């Protein structure tokens with residue numbers, strides 16, 4: 001079924017201007033730095049194969065992930081950066097499936113509640129300023145029983161590796177990347193139940209599947 005077109009209402013104040021500007025700039029050389037085999041395309045393809053039904057992809061970047069998406073489901077892909085969206089357009093046009101690009105802040109999504117069957121993130125939670133708020137938004141737009149698929153790099157639980165990632169973050173934060181996020185805890189706090197965690201590289205790069213529990217009861221709390 002083709003996706004209903006959404007009209008984004010313009011980016012809200014909540015979107016950090018500094019961070020947005022940063023990603024606008026990074027769009028120019030993103031493919032040069034990130035378009036390599038280190039992207040672990042085979043693992044992404046395997047994860048994205050689990051996409052079902054109406055799907056929200058957060059965040060599309062320059063569209064390097066599009067080649068790994070299945071052609072069947074109706075997918076809306078968002079990014080906060082207009083430059084990223086523009087760069088992804090060519091790849092989206094070459095995509096055989098139903099893919100719509102929308103500029104939107106993941107911390108304040110322009111979609112009604114419970115409007116997606118699947119939500120996908122790909123190196124997203126290391127890049128947003130407030131993962132707790134973003135997870136609350138993903139929880140809101142996902143239907144009860146819907147799946148959240150995540151391909152993310154996170155802080156290692158190993159004390160030494162964790163400390164190394166903390167140090168690295170002091171340098172990478174300036175260009176918008178946090179290497180030491182506790183993404184599993186943030187997802188759980190937002191009301192997701194983690195179903196599966198697959199290690200792609202040590203316990204640093206993970207492919208995960210989580211469930212929006214159908215009768216979660218109390219509203220999930222927001223946290224940063």
Ligand SMILES: C[S@@+](CC[C@H](N)C(=O)[O-])C[C@H]1O[C@@H](n2cnc3c(N)ncnc32)[C@H](O)[C@@H]1O
Nearest residue numbers: 023059060061079080081105106122123127128
């Ligand atoms: C590391 S890139 C990942 C892009 C793509 N998924 C990939 O793997 O190539 C992070 C992306 O998150 C986007 N981003 C950062 N903050 C965002 C937000 N609040 N809402 C939506 N997208 C955001 C950036 O513009 C950038 O395109």
